[in-house]
Amino acid sequence: MIYADYNGSAPLLSSVREYLKKRIDSDIYANPNAIHSIGQKVFQGIEKCRDAISDIIGCYPDQLYFNSGSSEGVSHIIHSVLEYAPENKKIVITSPIEHVVILKALSFFQERRGFQIKSVAIDENGVINLSDLKRLLEESKNEIALVTLMAVNNETGVIQPYQNIASLCQQHKIEYFCDTTQLIGKGPFHFEKSGIDYAVCSGHKVGALPGSGFIMAKEPTKLKPHVYGSSQEKGVRGGTQNYIGIETLAVALSDFRDNQKSLDTLAMGRLNFEAEMKKSFPEVVIIGEKVPRLAGTSLISYPGIHGQAVQIELESHDIFVTTSAACADNQPETSAVLKSMGIADDVGRGVIRISLSYSQGPTDYQKIEKALKSAYGKLKKIKSF
Ligand SMILES: Cc1ncc(COP(=O)(O)O)c(C=O)c1O
Structure with a gap:
């Protein structure tokens, strides 16, 4: 898990x-x-x-x-x-x-x-x-x-x-x-x-x-x-x-x-994970990619794939993430935070938030990468919106 x-x-x-x-x-x-x-x-x-x-x-x-x-x-x-x-x-x-x-x-x-x-x-x-x-x-x-x-x-x-x-x-x-x-x-x-x-x-x-x-x-x-x-x-x-x-x-x-030093390893794990995801799926968007972020946080979106669908797929691999999109009438909505950044709806509705701690590291990221690649591979054939 x-x-x-x-x-x-x-x-x-x-x-x-x-x-x-x-x-x-x-x-x-x-x-x-x-x-x-x-x-x-x-x-x-x-x-x-x-x-x-x-x-x-x-x-x-x-x-x-x-x-x-x-x-x-x-x-x-x-x-x-x-x-x-x-x-x-x-x-x-x-x-x-x-x-x-x-x-x-x-x-x-x-x-x-x-x-x-x-x-x-x-x-x-x-x-x-x-x-x-x-x-x-x-x-x-x-x-x-x-x-x-x-x-x-x-x-x-x-x-x-x-x-x-x-x-x-x-x-x-x-x-x-x-x-x-x-x-x-x-x-x-x-x-x-x-x-x-x-x-x-x-x-x-x-x-x-x-x-x-x-x-x-x-x-x-x-x-x-x-x-x-x-x-x-x-x-x-x-x-x-x-x-x-x-x-x-x-x-x-x-x-x-x-244990603060572990943050460096965590940040390295995240960098590799994000780079690998973009290599396999160039359409993937990583929010805040260009600016300093917490070592263990990635907000990642595959435009057009509903974040909750990805969340459910990951849960079947025993990986627990969240989306930041709110739901109205079962329709995902871009969060207020992402709206204030001018993020388009197809990206905003697709985000999942992966947030790890200094007690985790590159091995966790490798497992998440494998599961997320499999989820995107499966879901992109049946894009939600
Ligand atoms: C930035 C920020 N401020 C305040 C809070 C509220 O914290 P709590 O729910 O622990 O009272 C949270 C919790 O998610 C938060 O992320």
């Missing part, structure tokens, strides 16, 4: 499984906010994890707050900045390739709080257009409450120029929230060096337990409670901490730090 949907969710890392097997049989279960010694042990465990993760991610421990994952993190950050923005700052800059959680949170503030949302153009490779961003920043710099632009797109795996965006925002003294969900645990990242003001991480994307995650804030005092409760997480995020989840986050991110 080859699991190739790491951008959707990662299975538990083997180091996390090993950790949990031992952890389950320990007696250290208690409310981390209780003052008895077991509670205090749990609390100290959380703080050890905070220190370890901060060290890996490049922030100070008091800049990192645990939560349930990125949807909560995004909502928390957007709430903290926009709900408390001065009256004269009513513009937010974003892009059409952001995850739906960002777009929905911004819609709320547009409809209920009168914010104006401005979108930066995306180029044909799926990269945020920096000149357009500069234009938008110049146009209304004194009225902008927040810039929210992602680090890596979940569909294409394209790495965005987030450091350049951060310095442009700094020049204009505008806060920058970068959705780092698809970058942390998948590629090099250092919070302090990035110049970003706010970032997020989701445990299930990095091989830790689902329901765990954290946010980072350059100036933590700017974070306002979004989930109310007692004084957990310095009163910024109420609720009894998911301490087992937090422990697995520390194990998973340490695993990533120790």
Whole structure:
């Protein structure tokens, strides 16, 4: 079996499984906010994890707050900045390739709080257009409450120029929230060096337990409670901490730090795989081919062949991928991300996303290549549209 949907969710890392097997049989279960010694042990465990993760991610421990994952993190950050923005700052800059959680949170503030949302153009490779961003920043710099632009797109795996965006925002003294969900645990990242003001991480994307995650804030005092409760997480995020989840986050991110070198082999495997596919099927399109992408992500299309048909074929070879096309009345539709890149429908409807992790490599790609060649060979005779 080859699991190739790491951008959707990662299975538990083997180091996390090993950790949990031992952890389950320990007696250290208690409310981390209780003052008895077991509670205090749990609390100290959380703080050890905070220190370890901060060290890996490049922030100070008091800049990192645990939560349930990125949807909560995004909502928390957007709430903290926009709900408390001065009256004269009513513009937010974003892009059409952001995850739906960002777009929905911004819609709320547009409809209920009168914010104006401005979108930066995306180029044909799926990269945020920096000149357009500069234009938008110049146009209304004194009225902008927040810039929210992602680090890596979940569909294409394209790495965005987030450091350049951060310095442009700094020049204009505008806060920058970068959705780092698809970058942390998948590629090099250092919070302090990035110049970003706010970032997020989701445990299930990095091989830790689902329901765990954290946010980072350059100036933590700017974070306002979004989930109310007692004084957990310095009163910024109420609720009894998911301490087992937090422990697995520390194990998973340490695993990533120790194995980062495998990303080079993974990237090499992907390059060969894509080259071989294009050699056998010159009509194949690889989205974002010309620009830096996550080591293990390929969004590949055979124009005219329905992505879901390919997905089903691959599943019969025990290979699990996804499509990024949404379905309306059983008709595949080009995703909003691909539409913003100007991708034609025959390509957009045909995409499948193959997303692997640093624990996989060239052998997995060779198996996928064999199965995908067989799928395209079979399906091109009965093109879907
Ligand atoms: C870029 C990005 N942001 C945010 C999210 C939301 O993360 P979660 O579902 O873990 O809350 C996802 C998940 O797919 C994502 O890919």
